[in-house]
Amino acid sequence: MSKPDELVEDHARLRAELMRPGREIITLGDIDGRVTWLEIECERCKRYGRFAVARLIESYGRRFTLPSVPWAKSQDCPHRRANSEFDRCGARFKDRG
Ligand SMILES: [Zn+2]
Numbered sequence: 001m002s003k004p005d006e007l008v009e010d011h012a013r014l015r016a017e018l019m020r021p022g023r024e025i026i027t028l029g030d031i032d033g034r035v036t037w038l039e040i041e042c043e044r045c046k047r048y049g050r051f052a053v054a055r056l057i058e059s060y061g062r063r064f065t066l067p068s069v070p071w072a073k074s075q076d077c078p079h080r081r082a083n084s085e086f087d088r089c090g091a092r093f094k095d096r097g
Helices: 004-019 052-058 066-075
Strands: 037-042 047-052
Touching: 004 047, 004 066, 047 052, 047 066, 052 066
Parallel strands: none
Antiparallel strands: 037 047
16 A cells, blocks of 8 residues: 555656656556556546556556546546537646646
């Protein structure tokens, strides 16, 4: 089990890695064992979800890319098909600052 502090650190490291220019797209398999939970939020819908990486791998497989996770987990968002960009669902990884 991760302590909360380790969880925050994992997220910071993960985000730094995702931002690194030229980095290959990270897959669920890449973060397996390093990150326990992924947090996704949508400011538009005021929704929030926390997903265990192990369960995501069970559902989507190790080669599923990380950027696809917010997309996959917001399929049921009422704003998903909004025509206006300002109305559209904004599901993304939660920013821990
Ligand atoms: Zn949404």
